[in-house]
Amino acid sequence: MTTTYDATRPFAGQAAIVTGAASGIGQATLELLHAQGASVVAVDRQESVRALARPGVEPLVADIAREESAELAVRTALARYGRLDILVNNAGIIINKPVVDMTLDDWNGIQAVNSTGAFLFSREAMRAMVPAGRGAIVNVGSYACYQAFPTIAAYAASKGALAQLTRALSLEAIEHGIRVNAVGSGDVVTNITNHIHADGPKFLAEHGRNAPIRRAAEPSEIAEVIAFLASPKASYIVGAVVMADGGMSVALR
Template sequence: MSTSISNETTFSGKVALVTGAASGIGLATTKLLHERGAKVIAVDRSSDIETLARPGIVPFLADVAEEDSVVRAVALAIETFGKLDILVNNAGIIINKPVVDMTLDDWNGILAVNATGAFLFSREAMRAMIPAKQGAIVNVGSYACYQAFPTIAAYAASKGALAQLTRALSLEAIDHGIRVNAVGSGDVVTNITNHIHADGPGFLAEHGKNAPIKRAAQPEEIAEVIAFLASDKASYLVGSVVMADGGMSVALK
């Protein structure tokens, strides 16, 4: 019973900002942080984000790759709730194309959201957190932080960049009492591949069977790891990429 009560109030008094919050991991994370007491700025470029509006959750329609939108999103947290304690860089997109078929726009589009967006939000969040001498940034990576397979060169490059951003920024941030870490997720049953496959969640559920655990994750499972990394329970984790991929990153195929 005591553990349940503790979980429900883990983020009481905290203010979080979650990107890619309209669906999948971002939606699950937004709901979980809010359920455990946090006030949340929920950011997404889909108008579906507006359906999250309720006491304690403020939706913000924005493209994470646009600098002005990022500045305004962080400012909204300060104006609405007075501070920012937690940033979850979750927004991400993917394409499946061989490099020889990829356009510069394809490449730049993936890097803009997955890497540049995380840089911009991290920079603005750091500027808000430094005066308070505390905070947590959690980046949502992938087994593609370390591994690759054909057709995901842009995605893998962006997630590799995210892992290195996590490490480098963590060393700059910790002197200010701010922890930066990442979760390396495996296949998760979300809509991220809907533009590629007729049944994106079904494809990911099937692809997840390649992991040693023999299944894909549900968004809520990854949200739990994100919540842990954002909490004081992870107080000694700095610059870590915690793999939550069902064993994919340790299996030799």
């Protein structure tokens, strides 16, 4: 019996975990993977993630920075779907503070989610993927993987760590048939800065005009890159940070 490949559903029969899935890039990625055939464990610390429940989408309210959350997410995928093929480490937070005004809790809180959380989820996903000899991990980075501006020291440090985690883990993973890559996103119209600005999406839309493309991205645009990196179409891409930032990382301003 020959199985026909359906290009519209490249993830048919596969299972994924998406962190930070309740909104923004995470929700857009969840919707795209699910539409293309994947069953998804949708992880977020916000209770609103429960509203995403449906056949093929299992919401999980959990703190990304906690070891037991990563363990539970992987157990859930294996229990519900019998496998784990894709991990998208999307959850992220940001603060805008000069270093001299930053507390240790400020610093540690950013690292805990943006870099340690990705480490924990990647470790647990690898433990499930290695025996199967397949899988893809996609980390959601930023132009802050490479660049910085005042007040984002904690965020930039966490995204730099994420880029290096991507590279180092990719070398450990590829011998097991698992590809690890990252997306370096630019400004995206999401709620990530709502705790800093009265209208976070509006701020990001305006800030995005500083990019050569002269706009911010929609979450769906970054989701497309994530899905590509998770798919067989990216079969020769290993350890890359693929910039999807409207040219921000190549512009000198």
